[in-house]
Amino acid sequence: MGQARSHVFAPLGDLGRAEAVTARLVDAISMGLLADGEQLPSEAELAGQFGVATVTVREALVALRQQELVETRRGRGGGSFVITPSDGSPASWRQRLREVSLSELRDIGDHYLAVAGAAARLAAERSSPEDVERLRLATEDLRKATAPAEGRLVREGPEDQAGRRGRELAAARAERQFHLEVAAAAQSPRLTHQEIQLQGERGGLLWLPPSANAHEEHRAITEAIAHQDGELARKLTEEHILQAVDRLVDMHLELLDP
Numbered sequence: 059m060g061q062a063r064s065h066v067f068a069p070l071g072d073l074g075r076a077e078a079v080t081a082r083l084v085d086a087i088s089m090g091l092l093a094d095g096e097q098l099p100s101e102a103e104l105a106g107q108f109g110v111a112t113v114t115v116r117e118a119l120v121a122l123r124q125q126e127l128v129e130t131r132r133g134r135g136g137g138s139f140v141i142t143p144s145d146g147s148p149a150s151w152r153q154r155l156r157e158v159s160l161s162e163l164r165d166i167g168d169h170y171l172a173v174a175g176a177a178a179r180l181a182a183e184r185s186s187p188e189d190v191e192r193l194r195l196a197t198e199d200l201r202k203a204t205a206p207a208e209g210r211l212v213r214e215g216p217e218d219q220a221g222r223r224g225r226e227l228a229a230a231r232a233e234r235q236f237h238l239e240v241a242a243a244a245q246s247p248r249l250t251h252q253e254i255q256l257q258g259e260r261g262g263l264l265w266l267p268p269s270a271n272a273h274e275e276h277r278a279i280t281e282a283i284a285h286q287d288g289e290l291a292r293k294l295t296e297e298h299i300l301q302a303v304d305r306l307v308d309m310h311l312e313l314l315d316p
Contacts, residue, residue: 085258
């Protein structure tokens with residue numbers, strides 16, 4: 059998952075409560091930074107990485123089990139294992155979109171513009187060649203996810219519809235991963251954690267449905283960062299997000315139209 063994943067287990071600083079540990083792990087699971095079935099580090103290892111007491115980690119794992127995001131297996135080869143939420147389908151995100159107000163959508167967009175725009179500008183100033191390569195790989199992942207399926211039928215059957223839904227989810231994951239890598243390349247832990255939090259809360263909304271031009275937009279942002287053009291990287295990122303918010307608003311109104 060690249061450098062963004064390393065921030066999942068970064069120290070929490072003054073926010074070393076069980077709720078903060080839980081929130082960090084929930085965000086990471088919902089974004090796919092922690093894969094379905096992946097084994098978490100031991101309680102002692104998590105405590106050391108987060109900079110908290112072991113009992114704090116234990117409380118957080120109890121909360122995750124209650125949310126059915128983690129299961130604990132006993133015995134040889136046991137431990138805590140990630141359970142990917144089952145409500146991440148495009149249909150479930152559309153239902154959530156129906157329930158969100160227009161003012162809340164605009165507020166989400168304003169908040170995300172501030173975070174992602176600043177991250178892109180700083181990434182252009184601070185990123186390493188390795189960071190840029192990770193951005194190019196994430197851009198290629200999005201291209202693959204949004205590429206038209208070969209031999210698609212004019213009328214979709216159940217298998218075609220399932221494939222389309224799978225591509226939508228893959229594209230949304232690729233979108234989120236790209237922006238997480240931009241934030242990580244900014245070398246600002248606070249910005250990265252803001253990005254993780256925003257993507258965990260609303261990332262599924264923001265990137266469904268995928269934009270037909272998303273791959274080219276990501277490529278342009280990556281090249282601006284590679285050429286250390288911070289203002290262009292910020293401008294392109296903000297335009298990319300504004301278009302996503304506009305799509306959400308249009309989709310929201312369509313869902314409310316009787």
